[in-house]
Amino acid sequence: MLSLHKKLLRTMLNRRILRIKAFKVLYSYAENPSMTLAEAESQLEISCEATRSLYLFMLSIIPYITREAAERIENARKKFNPSEEEKNPNLKFVSNGIAPLLEGDPDLNKLLSRRKLSWEPYDAFIRETYDSMSKKDYFKEYMSEPGSSLTGDASLFIKMFEEEFVDSKELEKILEDMSIWWNDDLAYSLGVCCDTMKSVAKGNRWELPPLYRSDMVPSKSKESDKAFVTKLLRTSYSCYDKYFPLVASSTDQWQEDRLFTTDTVLIIMGLGEAKAFPDMPVRVTINEYVEISKYYSTPKSRSFVNGILDRLIRQLVESGEIVKTGIFD
Numbered sequence: 001m002l003s004l005h006k007k008l009l010r011t012m013l014n015r016r017i018l019r020i021k022a023f024k025v026l027y028s029y030a031e032n033p034s035m036t037l038a039e040a041e042s043q044l045e046i047s048c049e050a051t052r053s054l055y056l057f058m059l060s061i062i063p064y065i066t067r068e069a070a071e072r073i074e075n076a077r078k079k080f081n082p083s084e085e086e087k088n089p090n091l092k093f094v095s096n097g098i099a100p101l102l103e104g105d106p107d108l109n110k111l112l113s114r115r116k117l118s119w120e121p122y123d124a125f126i127r128e129t130y131d132s133m134s135k136k137d138y139f140k141e142y143m144s145e146p147g148s149s150l151t152g153d154a155s156l157f158i159k160m161f162e163e164e165f166v167d168s169k170e171l172e173k174i175l176e177d178m179s180i181w182w183n184d185d186l187a188y189s190l191g192v193c194c195d196t197m198k199s200v201a202k203g204n205r206w207e208l209p210p211l212y213r214s215d216m217v218p219s220k221s222k223e224s225d226k227a228f229v230t231k232l233l234r235t236s237y238s239c240y241d242k243y244f245p246l247v248a249s250s251t252d253q254w255q256e257d258r259l260f261t262t263d264t265v266l267i268i269m270g271l272g273e274a275k276a277f278p279d280m281p282v283r284v285t286i287n288e289y290v291e292i293s294k295y296y297s298t299p300k301s302r303s304f305v306n307g308i309l310d311r312l313i314r315q316l317v318e319s320g321e322i323v324k325t326g327i328f329d
């Protein structure tokens with residue numbers, strides 16, 4: 001079962017996700033040094049918006065799943081000799097209140113059309129998903145409960161988003177074919193879909209979530225998330241050639257040509273963040289890149305990134321290259 005974020009705002013990108021997206025762009029630059037800063041920033045912007053497109057795509061599966069169920073009921077009724085259950089089917093799921101809300105929302109339909117997002121070519125996956133969920137206990141419990149409510153409908157679809165998609169090889173192939181930017185965004189986008197269900201259950205109309213968390217609660221005292229990730233990428237990109245030799249020569253047992261590109265990029269980004277944001281506590285920065293290394297590098301990377309990043313930040317603070325305000329840690 002997917003372990004979703006315990007506390008989700010109705011927004012797309014938090015700073016952990018933004019760091020990961022900037023890391024992937026800087027990794028592309030490390031692999032392709034001819035990439036310009038403008039190209040890197042363009043990739044970052046596309047990558048960020050792609051997460052919201054994936055959210056829209058996954059949310060829009062609800063009407064298709066509902067329609068699949070309705071078609072099966074209608075086909076069963078048309079049999080030459082239908083059973084009593086087929087003559088008098090349980091219509092609770094096909095009558096759920098969320099599918100028509102989404103299907104009839106003009107803003108959602110406009111966005112899906114503009115971004116060319118549709119489940120029409122993937123009817124086999126729709127059928128398989130309905131087959132899977134209809135056999136699960138959560139679906140059977142929903143169907144057996146008397147009465148209907150948006151809250152009950154939303155709870156059902158939250159279960160669907162949590163249990164039906166994360167380990168699906170067929171969905172993985174669909175997403176890979178549709179966008180190169182979606183390979184690591186599914187779990188997060190499904191989390192936002194669940195949050196949308198909670199909002200709709202409370203009677204709220206569907207709204208496109210703000211792309212950045214800071215867009216929900218603007219504050220003049222805090223840098224916007226978009227400005228944060230842009231500044232992070234620019235600083236890391238600009239300092240890459242300067243910081244690379246420091247990383248390569250920072251430990252005796254690692255030769256420059258044996259360094260993992262992933263670890264190098266993570267450390268350089270950590271140095272870039274420390275330089276770009278004087279008020280950011282050093283320990284926060286180090287912890288973030290150590291966490292990212294757990295998912296994108298080797299088992300030994302955690303201690304390597306932690307140790308080298310801590311040592312180099314201290315070295316650059318002492319030399320005046322990096323300026324930090326307040327307590328170092």
